[in-house]
Structure formats: structure tokens, C-alpha cells
Amino acid sequence: MPHAIRIHQTGGPEVLLWEAVDVAAPAPGEARVRHHAVGLNYIDVYHRNGLYPVPLPSGIGLEGAGVVEAVGEGVDDVRVGDRVAYAGGPIGAYAEVRNIPAHRLLRLPDGIGFETGAAMMLQGLTAAYLLRRTFRVQAGDAVLIHAAAGGVGLLATQWAKALGALVIGTVGSPAKAELASAHGCDHVINYSTENFTARVREITGGEGVAVVYDGVGKDTFAGSLDSLRPMGMMVSYGNASGPVPPLDLIQLSQKGSLFVTRPTLMNYTAKRADLVALGDELFGVVGSGQVRVEVHQTYALKDAVQAHRDLEARKTTGSTLLLP
Known part of the structure; x- marks a missing residue:
């Protein structure tokens, strides 16, 4: 049996x-x-x-x-x-x-x-809908991918790079930083030792990114919103650190008429x-x-x-x- x-x-x-x-x-x-x-x-x-x-x-x-x-x-x-x-x-x-x-x-x-x-x-189809349907990444877009050394992260990083994006990834350790860099991240941020929002602003000349792909959840959500350019899109697709807290929608207008979505495969x-x-x-x-x-x-x-x-x-x- x-x-x-x-x-x-x-x-x-x-x-x-x-x-x-x-x-x-x-x-x-x-x-x-x-x-x-x-x-x-x-x-x-x-x-x-x-x-x-x-x-x-x-x-x-x-x-x-x-x-x-x-x-x-x-x-x-x-x-x-x-x-x-x-x-x-x-x-x-x-x-x-x-x-x-x-x-x-x-x-x-x-x-x-x-x-x-x-x-x-599961991870590849997730990367596919995130990059090609939820927000269609184009050449020249600056994108932020959290947990860039994770399963979805490694696939999404390579794919976004192949599409011609400027890829910024976050990780939690030096070893994971090396892994993310080897898979196409132009800039890797260790969020356990660096303020990722400040680094994103520095990397993008203050503009922010077009889209954030965030599978981490509670620990990164607020900083992700602050990493977006005006009218950028926050894609929250996971909760590895816990559920995202309630959001006051007025924050989206105050931070630049942002978009937020919680998609599923x-x-x-x-x-x-x-x-x-x-x-x-x-x-x-x-x-x-x-x-x-x-x-x-x-x-x-x-x-x-x-x-x-x-x-x-x-x-x-x-x-x-x-x-x-």
C-alpha cells in the first residue's frame, strides 16, 4: 500500500x-x-x-x-x-x-x-505570474526582490535580469548574499545589518523601485512601501515572517499614489x-x-x-x- x-x-x-x-x-x-x-x-x-x-x-x-x-x-x-x-x-x-x-x-x-x-x-509559476502578469517587468525597470536567495527569489532574480531589469535583492546572511549575487542581483542588501529602504533609495538615486516582490510579510512590508517610486506597485505574495498588519489606505496616497496587491498562483x-x-x-x-x-x-x-x-x-x- x-x-x-x-x-x-x-x-x-x-x-x-x-x-x-x-x-x-x-x-x-x-x-x-x-x-x-x-x-x-x-x-x-x-x-x-x-x-x-x-x-x-x-x-x-x-x-x-x-x-x-x-x-x-x-x-x-x-x-x-x-x-x-x-x-x-x-x-x-x-x-x-x-x-x-x-x-x-x-x-x-x-x-x-x-x-x-x-x-x-510552484516557485517558477509564481515567478512567472509575478513578473509577467501582476507587474510586467520591462527592460530598465528597477525591481526589489525580498528573500532573493530563496526558492522564488533565485528564479525571479534570474528572470528579471534576463528581462533587462535593475535587480536589487535582500538576504539575511553573507552566504545568501553571495548566492543572490551569483544569480543575477545587481545589488544585494543584507537586511540584518543594513537598512534596506535607505540602500534602495541610494541605489536608485532617490527615485525608488518600480515594483517590490515581497514574500517575507510583516518584517519588510512597511519598508517595502517606502522603497517604491511614485505610482509603484507593492506585490505582497507571502508571509514568511508573519501576516502583514492592517493598512490605512491613506498611506498609499501619502507615499506617492502607490498600488498594493496580494495575489495568489x-x-x-x-x-x-x-x-x-x-x-x-x-x-x-x-x-x-x-x-x-x-x-x-x-x-x-x-x-x-x-x-x-x-x-x-x-x-x-x-x-x-x-x-x-
Whole structure:
């Protein structure tokens, strides 16, 4: 019988349990996928600790890559034997085998392996919608990317650089600064020792950046607003340091008629056509070598508890995989 990580209550990493599960035949519209690799992402922590509530008991995880073993009635998006990858709902990727709506699956190009596929989908599609849909980065734009040495950060940094942007990244340590610089950051700010807002103003000659991509949340939100040029856009897409406090909208006018958005990948890929289009853009920049996907940590799937501990302790960089 296959196994999966499941949660029966919210809490710390210890609530992640390795359990035998019964995987039924795919229902109409579903495909059964045997995972070769599963992605680890910070949103998994939010599901585990209850910040983003899910009905319990539940599986966990939103990203994986593997082979289609069976399809249900009416499925024509994929076929048995296809190499596929996916990101987004429904939750339950921390599993050896699972059923998933077939319209959420993307066929992996021949040149992209399972581990790269699993490492790139959630973070890569996030970078894709952030840079190409939420705020369409153009050559010459100054952009600020927080957590530039993280999974989304490394991909977004490379992609923004390939688009011709001036890329400013923040990190929390000298080692992460070296990593971000090696992946295309024109300027790297260690926010544990420097005032990133003052440095951004200095780098941009006082003007500020066109857009801030902020997955950190509470600790960086106020400074991010102060880093924007007039009519700049604040894109808050994560809460690694905690939820953003309530915002008085009058601040946006006082700071230069700013824009603020809180997007999610799920909304940007809700339609199959939008998912495929973003996937094609992502596969294109990875296939061309403009964006390198690097797996810096791997854990056995059954060791998800330790993986979550390391992720929350900020011991990880780049992409992390769980291997069934």
C-alpha cells in the first residue's frame, strides 16, 4: 500500500505523519500520478500550522512531478505514461501516489527531468505570474526582490535580469548574499545589518523601485512601501515572517499614489489556458538556460518533519525536494 504524509491537527512539524493510504481508481476527470519528486514550499507550513486553514484530516503539499499511471473517464489533457508536473491545488502532493484533476497537469518537456520539474513548478509559476502578469517587468525597470536567495527569489532574480531589469535583492546572511549575487542581483542588501529602504533609495538615486516582490510579510512590508517610486506597485505574495498588519489606505496616497496587491498562483492559473500559457513561458526560460533551477536540499519524503524544521529555521536556500 502506498504511503503519504498526512495531518490530523494543526501545529508544529511534529503533526506531519507518515501513513499508509488507499488510492482509488481515478474518478472522471482525474489522473493517477506516481511521484518521482515532490516540492517543498513555505505555503506548506501555512497549511500545517493553520494560518491557511484546510479541512482535517488532510494531505499536504502542492507540487510534484512523476508519471501518469491511469486516467479517469473524459480525460484528454494527459495520457498514461506521460511525464508530468503540477503546482497548486488540490492539496496532497506529499504522497508516493495520488489522484489529481488532470487539467492541473502540465507535460514536462523532454529536456526537463522530474527533480527539476518538481523543484520549478510552484516557485517558477509564481515567478512567472509575478513578473509577467501582476507587474510586467520591462527592460530598465528597477525591481526589489525580498528573500532573493530563496526558492522564488533565485528564479525571479534570474528572470528579471534576463528581462533587462535593475535587480536589487535582500538576504539575511553573507552566504545568501553571495548566492543572490551569483544569480543575477545587481545589488544585494543584507537586511540584518543594513537598512534596506535607505540602500534602495541610494541605489536608485532617490527615485525608488518600480515594483517590490515581497514574500517575507510583516518584517519588510512597511519598508517595502517606502522603497517604491511614485505610482509603484507593492506585490505582497507571502508571509514568511508573519501576516502583514492592517493598512490605512491613506498611506498609499501619502507615499506617492502607490498600488498594493496580494495575489495568489491559484487565481492566476484557475483557467487551463492561463496555466498552460504560464507553463510555456516558464519552460521556455528554463529550457533556454536563462533561468537555472537548482535543488540545494533533498530529503526522503518520510522525513518531511525535518524538512519543515529546516525550512522554518531558514536553513534552506533555493529549491528543496522530498523524494518518495
